Amino acid sequence: MTEQNSYLDMDLLRFTTAGSVDDGKSTLIGRLFHDTKAIFEDQLEAIEKSSKQRGDEHVNLALLTDGLRAEREQGITIDVAYRYFATPKRKFIIADTPGHIQYTRNMVTGASTANLALILVDARNGVVEQTRRHTFIADLLGIKHIAVCVNKMDLVGYEEEAYEKVLQQYTDFASRLENVTDLTFIPISALKGDNIVDRSENMSWYKGPPLLYHLENIYVGSDSNHVDARFPVQWVIRPHSDEHHDFRGFSGRVAGGVFKTGDEVTILPSGFSTKISKILKGDEEIDEAFHPQSVTILLEDEIDVSRGDMIVKPNNQPKISQDVDAFICWFSGTKKLTKGGKFIFRHTTKEAQAIVADIRYKVNVNSLRKMEDAESFDMNDIGRISLRISQPVFHDSYRRNRNTGSFILVDPFTNETLAAGMLR
Amino acid sequence: MQNYNLTHLEQLESEAIFILRETAAQFERPGLLFSGGKDSIVMAHLAAKAFNPAKIPFPFVHVDTGHNFPETIEFRDKFIAEQGVQLIVGSVQDSIDRGTAMEESGPNASRNALQSVTLLETIEKESLDACLGGGRRDEEKARAKERFFSHRDAFGQWDPKNQRPELWNLFNGRKSPGENFRVFPLSNWTEMDVWQYAKIENIELPNLYFCHEREVIDRNGSLLAVSEFVTPRENENPSKQTVRFRTIGDATCTGAVQSNASDLDEVIAEVAASRVTERGSRADDRRSEAAMEDRKKQGYF
Numbered sequence A: 001m002t003e004q005n006s007y008l009d010m011d012l013l014r015f016t017t018a019g020s021v022d023d024g025k026s027t028l029i030g031r032l033f034h035d036t037k038a039i040f041e042d043q044l045e046a047i048e049k050s051s052k053q054r055g056d057e058h059v060n061l062a063l064l065t066d067g068l069r070a071e072r073e074q075g076i077t078i079d080v081a082y083r084y085f086a087t088p089k090r091k092f093i094i095a096d097t098p099g100h101i102q103y104t105r106n107m108v109t110g111a112s113t114a115n116l117a118l119i120l121v122d123a124r125n126g127v128v129e130q131t132r133r134h135t136f137i138a139d140l141l142g143i144k145h146i147a148v149c150v151n152k153m154d155l156v157g158y159e160e161e162a163y164e165k166v167l168q169q170y171t172d173f174a175s176r177l178e179n180v181t182d183l184t185f186i187p188i189s190a191l192k193g194d195n196i197v198d199r200s201e202n203m204s205w206y207k208g209p210p211l212l213y214h215l216e217n218i219y220v221g222s223d224s225n226h227v228d229a230r231f232p233v234q235w236v237i238r239p240h241s242d243e244h245h246d247f248r249g250f251s252g253r254v255a256g257g258v259f260k261t262g263d264e265v266t267i268l269p270s271g272f273s274t275k276i277s278k279i280l281k282g283d284e285e286i287d288e289a290f291h292p293q294s295v296t297i298l299l300e301d302e303i304d305v306s307r308g309d310m311i312v313k314p315n316n317q318p319k320i321s322q323d324v325d326a327f328i329c330w331f332s333g334t335k336k337l338t339k340g341g342k343f344i345f346r347h348t349t350k351e352a353q354a355i356v357a358d359i360r361y362k363v364n365v366n367s368l369r370k371m372e373d374a375e376s377f378d379m380n381d382i383g384r385i386s387l388r389i390s391q392p393v394f395h396d397s398y399r400r401n402r403n404t405g406s407f408i409l410v411d412p413f414t415n416e417t418l419a420a421g422m423l424r
Numbered sequence B: 001m002q003n004y005n006l007t008h009l010e011q012l013e014s015e016a017i018f019i020l021r022e023t024a025a026q027f028e029r030p031g032l033l034f035s036g037g038k039d040s041i042v043m044a045h046l047a048a049k050a051f052n053p054a055k056i057p058f059p060f061v062h063v064d065t066g067h068n069f070p071e072t073i074e075f076r077d078k079f080i081a082e083q084g085v086q087l088i089v090g091s092v093q094d095s096i097d098r099g100t101a102m103e104e105s106g107p108n109a110s111r112n113a114l115q116s117v118t119l120l121e122t123i124e125k126e127s128l129d130a131c132l133g134g135g136r137r138d139e140e141k142a143r144a145k146e147r148f149f150s151h152r153d154a155f156g157q158w159d160p161k162n163q164r165p166e167l168w169n170l171f172n173g174r175k176s177p178g179e180n181f182r183v184f185p186l187s188n189w190t191e192m193d194v195w196q197y198a199k200i201e202n203i204e205l206p207n208l209y210f211c212h213e214r215e216v217i218d219r220n221g222s223l224l225a226v227s228e229f230v231t232p233r234e235n236e237n238p239s240k241q242t243v244r245f246r247t248i249g250d251a252t253c254t255g256a257v258q259s260n261a262s263d264l265d266e267v268i269a270e271v272a273a274s275r276v277t278e279r280g281s282r283a284d285d286r287r288s289e290a291a292m293e294d295r296k297k298q299g300y301f
């Protein structure tokens, strides 16, 4: 029974892998599962069988996450795989992302919901452009914790010197980042299992803990904003039944702050004020709701409220503007972003039109220098733009609140997701 | 100071409810794929919460292979009546009779793959533009790659190499006419999460999930229940065993496991100690290395 209670109380760490192609991300996740006995017997059997068929020298643990046919054929990760495991200390949601530059969009997908990034670096090659790109993206996404795994130590004779060199290179680059507050380095061999679950005997010069210990014990404070109350209305509940004839509830997920019964609130964009009469979580009445709870809010007065509106507090309102300034990662390989370009803008529960008012600059991911003469964004370009939106957007800066500060741009013709954006 | 933290199950619940509401809001005619298995029951339970006190604003869809455990259909009909939702049944037998699907022949014939045909036909007939499924990423390696909002082209095909990026909590359900989506609110749940949630929420599940005596045969390592659809072959000796099911699907390919777990606590303890995945007992996934991916590309759940 106690074991079960602890399962229910366990906290959750979401982390992503990142780094250049072939640096060992998938092998590392496979190794982590293998050495914690989190691979099931039928999975391991299947992996052993495939490895043998492919003529691999070792059991290829990357096959645990590289589950698509095309991935196995090419030996690379194409799309992010989500994997789950729990130790007695923590529950983990892992996104194993591709290192190949062509699939950067999938790396961003995996990293957008992570609190920690494991950046893999091949000890032989050191920090390369893709390491820098992924590090920069992780930083832009607001990931505060980075663990750099200097991998393939077995191929450099487990020498401290090789590790020190990578550490130096990476630290130089990371010193120019804005958000990362916690940087840890661990020398590992994903293939052989050094410093993954147990401390490696091959690297006695390394005094820190193995990777799993780090993941289990690192303190990752909540990235929730419990200060600025924001409730984007997602769906209006109007039961057409006699019993609930006058019921009108506004459903959604609290995007920030705390809402309590009796609180005075303002509805955007109408600006009307009223009070919260009731809060429901499913069929249960609760006194207060906070991020990231999905609830239904009932108001004292009959006010017109619909999807895309936002419930806030009168004395703490978001920025309200049709002109926004943002960092974007451009994903499309077929479409460019240029000044005057028109897109669909999706933000919280709202959808609107957007026109690119200005391209401010692109960032060179190697030097982190601004390139101010940029005229267009191509696949994998990152930089700053200004947008004019067809309606006022209720937002906060991404740094202050991921939920009200993030958006995507969608192609009005193909419906593809073209870019990820972070509001300033 | 109040502690504003959610347990991981509360986070998963909130996420699933968000997805269910987003589906109702972004699509004109969604349907909830209801098989009578534990995942679809939990999903239906979450849907009831998401729209309370209103009724669930979309129909349930059952793709019926005709090879059911009688308990499943009984449970389904009772559940539908309680929820007061509409049930759409797409019948594999009808597809076969129409000639749009062909019964497999041979020793391991199953209607599992035919479900895709019937599902796509049902989607078209009912003009469904999104189907909510109880699939979880921890079930299988191809599923581990799937988005919450998973796009299907006009042929119902999944293109795993070219999925839309899916960022933060922003879900892009835009599509061209004829295309549709599969939506998976339980993507981030594990089998253990589903059982734990069923327990704390007191969710009623079919008896098949708990131990009972049953006549079974061992076929290619799966314990199949002897029924009108599974008859023992010459060299197979049926025996009475105490078993339960970890997943419930087509009776011809869903294997039972030997078990004495008679309630949720015991099932949870058993799952915690288990060394094989729940799909390890399903013959449909064992056909080939990429069996699931191949079926999904053709429109499978």
Ligand SMILES: Nc1nc2c(ncn2[C@@H]2O[C@H](COP(=O)(O)OP(=O)(O)OP(=O)(O)O)[C@@H](O)[C@H]2O)c(=O)[nH]1
Binding pocket: A019, A020, A021, A022, A023, A024, A025, A026, A027, A028, A062, A075, A076, A077, A078, A097, A098, A099, A100, A120, A151, A152, A153, A154, A155, A188, A189, A190, A191, A192
């Ligand atoms: N010698 C040695 N080889 C390794 C180690 N880690 C990974 N490899 C090998 O490096 C190759 C690439 O490993 P993957 O795990 O697929 O690399 P990845 O980073 O996931 O690659 P992408 O996902 O395609 O970006 C495989 O052949 C691995 O066996 C290591 O620690 N030592």
Ligand SMILES: [Mg+2]
Binding pocket: A025, A026, A027, A062, A066, A076, A077, A096, A097, A098, A099
């Ligand atoms: Mg990989």
